[in-house]
Amino acid sequence: MENKRIVIIGAGVAGINAATKLVDNGYPGELITIIDRGNDPINRLPEEVMTGMLGAGGWSDGKLVVSTVQGGQLAKYCGEEKAMSLMEEVVANFTRFHPKPEDISCSDPKTEPDFIKPYFDLRMSLVWHIGSNYLHEIAKNWYSFLQDKGVNFSWNTTVTNIDFQDLIIKYKQGEDEFVALDAYDELIFAVGKSGIDFAQQLSDTYKLPTEAKAVQIGVRFEAPQKYFQKLIDVSYDFKLYQKHDNVSIRSFCTNNNAAYVAVEETYGNLSYNGHAKKGEEFRNNMTNFGILMEIKGIEDPFKWSRDVVQKLQFNGKGLYYSPSRTVSKTSEGTDVTAYQVEFIDGFKEALGEYANRVLNFIDNMNTVFNFGDDWGMYIPEVKYLSPEPLVKYDDLSLNEYPNVHFVGDALSARGITVSGAHGIYVSEYLLANR
Numbered sequence: 001m002e003n004k005r006i007v008i009i010g011a012g013v014a015g016i017n018a019a020t021k022l023v024d025n026g027y028p029g030e031l032i033t034i035i036d037r038g039n040d041p042i043n044r045l046p047e048e049v050m051t052g053m054l055g056a057g058g059w060s061d062g063k064l065v066v067s068t069v070q071g072g073q074l075a076k077y078c079g080e081e082k083a084m085s086l087m088e089e090v091v092a093n094f095t096r097f098h099p100k101p102e103d104i105s106c107s108d109p110k111t112e113p114d115f116i117k118p119y120f121d122l123r124m125s126l127v128w129h130i131g132s133n134y135l136h137e138i139a140k141n142w143y144s145f146l147q148d149k150g151v152n153f154s155w156n157t158t159v160t161n162i163d164f165q166d167l168i169i170k171y172k173q174g175e176d177e178f179v180a181l182d183a184y185d186e187l188i189f190a191v192g193k194s195g196i197d198f199a200q201q202l203s204d205t206y207k208l209p210t211e212a213k214a215v216q217i218g219v220r221f222e223a224p225q226k227y228f229q230k231l232i233d234v235s236y237d238f239k240l241y242q243k244h245d246n247v248s249i250r251s252f253c254t255n256n257n258a259a260y261v262a263v264e265e266t267y268g269n270l271s272y273n274g275h276a277k278k279g280e281e282f283r284n285n286m287t288n289f290g291i292l293m294e295i296k297g298i299e300d301p302f303k304w305s306r307d308v309v310q311k312l313q314f315n316g317k318g319l320y321y322s323p324s325r326t327v328s329k330t331s332e333g334t335d336v337t338a339y340q341v342e343f344i345d346g347f348k349e350a351l352g353e354y355a356n357r358v359l360n361f362i363d364n365m366n367t368v369f370n371f372g373d374d375w376g377m378y379i380p381e382v383k384y385l386s387p388e389p390l391v392k393y394d395d396l397s398l399n400e401y402p403n404v405h406f407v408g409d410a411l412s413a414r415g416i417t418v419s420g421a422h423g424i425y426v427s428e429y430l431l432a433n434r
C-alpha cells in the first residue's frame with residue numbers, strides 16, 4: 001500500500017493542499033503526480049484567472065474564511081470541530097509560504113451593529129486576508145517546496161476523459177492527445193469551477209448519484225468605500241443577509257481599499273467577481289462585493305442559471321448599470337470588460353421577480369449607507385454549482401469507485417479554505433490507510 005501512485009487532477013487549492021499533507025507526512029513525492037490545464041506559477045499570467053498553480057484561488061483575493069456556515073459543505077462530512085481544524089491547517093499552509101506573514105490581516109466580528117437593523121442581519125465569520133498580489137509569491141514558494149519533495153507536475157495538460165473502471169486517463173497537450181493506461185492507484189479529482197463541464201461529463205457517463213443544488217446568482221456591486229467604512233470597521237468581509245420565502249440574499253466576497261472587479265469566463269459567457277490587492281500603490285478606495293441570491297426550488301438549477309447568464313450578455317460582454325458612474329479600471333489599468341446599459345429592463349427580463357430582490361437589497365443598503373447615485377453593478381455574478389456527487393463521508397470517494405475522491409469546488413466547496421480542507425481530509429485518509 002505504501003507505494004500507491006496518487007494522481008491529482010487540478011493544481012488548485014484543494015489539489016495542492018492534498019499533496020502538501022501527503023509529503024508533510026513522509027509520503028514519497030515521486031509517487032504523486034499533479035496534472036493541470038493551466039500554467040506553473042512562474043508562467044501564469046494575471047488574466048489566467050481560473051487555471052494554473054493554486055487554481056482560481058491562486059489569483060483570487062485571498063480571503064480565507066474560517067467558518068462552517070459559509071464556503072460550502074465540510075462539516076457535514078467530518079463534523080464541526082474537525083472542519084474547523086482542517087480549515088486552520090489551510091490557513092497555516094498559506095501563512096507558511098507567505099513572503100511576509102506579518103502582513104496577513106484578520107477580521108473577526110463579534111456583534112451585529114445596530115445601524116444595519118431593521119434591514120439586514122450580519123453573518124459573522126473569522127476571515128484572514130492574504131491579498132491577491134502575495135498569492136503569486138505564495139504559489140511560487142509552495143511550488144518549489146513540492147518540487148523539492150519530488151512531486152511531479154504536468155502543466156498545460158487538460159484531462160479529457162477518465163476510465164474509472166480500467167484506471168485510464170486521456171489528456172491533451174496542445175492539439176496532441178495521449179492515453180495513459182493503468183494511470184493511478186488513487187485519484188483525487190480537484191478540477192474546480194473551470195472543470196465543471198468535465199465533472200458533469202463524468203457524472204453523466206457514470207450516472208453518478210448526485211444531490212441537486214440551489215441557484216446562486218446576482219450581481220457584483222461597486223461603490224466608493226467611504227460609504228461602507230463604518231461597517232468595514234466592524235467586519236472587513238461583511239455578510240449582510242436577508243431572507244424571503246425561497247430566496248436568501250446576501251453580500252458576498254467583499255473587497256476593500258484596493259478593490260477591483262474581475263471578469264470570469266465560463267461556457268463562453270462573462271460574469272463578474274472581485275479581488276483586492278495589498279499595498280498602497282494599488283489603493284483605489286473602492287469597495288465591491290457580490291449580491292448573491294440563493295434560490296431554492298428551481299427545477300434544473302444548473303440549466304436555469306446558464307440560460308439567465310446567457311440572456312445577460314451583449315456583444316460578447318456582461319452588463320454594467322449605474323445611475324451615475326462608468327465602468328472601473330482593472331488592476332492592470334484597462335476598463336473592466338462590460339457593456340454599459342442605461343436601463344435595467346434586460347436585467348429584470350432575464351431574472352423576472354428575482355431582479356426585484358436584488359434592487360430592493362440595494363435600496364435598503366442605500367437607506368443605511370447613503371450612497372445615493374454613486375454606485376454601479378456588474379451583471380451577472382454567478383456560482384455554477386453542478387449537482388454534488390454523493391460521496392462516502394470518511395474519504396470523499398465515489399460509492400462505486402472507492403479510489404476516486406472528489407474534492408474542492410468539484411464536490412461541494414465554494415471557497416479557498418473549504419476546498420483546501422477537502423484535499424487535506426482525503427490525504428489524511430490515504431495516509432491512515434496506506
Ligand SMILES: Cc1cc2nc3c(=O)[nH]c(=O)nc-3n(C[C@H](O)[C@H](O)[C@H](O)COP(=O)(O)OP(=O)(O)OC[C@H]3O[C@@H](n4cnc5c(N)ncnc54)[C@H](O)[C@@H]3O)c2cc1C
Nearest residue numbers: 010012014037055056057060063159192195408409415416
Ligand atoms: C476572481 C476570484 C476571486 C475569488 N476570491 C476568493 C476569496 O477571496 N476567498 C475564497 O475563499 N474564495 C475565493 N474564490 C473562490 C476560490 O478561488 C475557489 O473556491 C477555490 O479556488 C476552489 O478550489 P479548487 O481547488 O476546488 O478549484 P480551483 O482552485 O479552481 O482549481 C482547479 C484547477 O483544476 C484545473 N483543471 C480544471 N479542469 C481541468 C482538466 N480537465 N484537466 C486538468 N486540469 C484541470 C484548473 O486549471 C485549476 O487550476 C475566488 C474565485 C475567483 C475566480
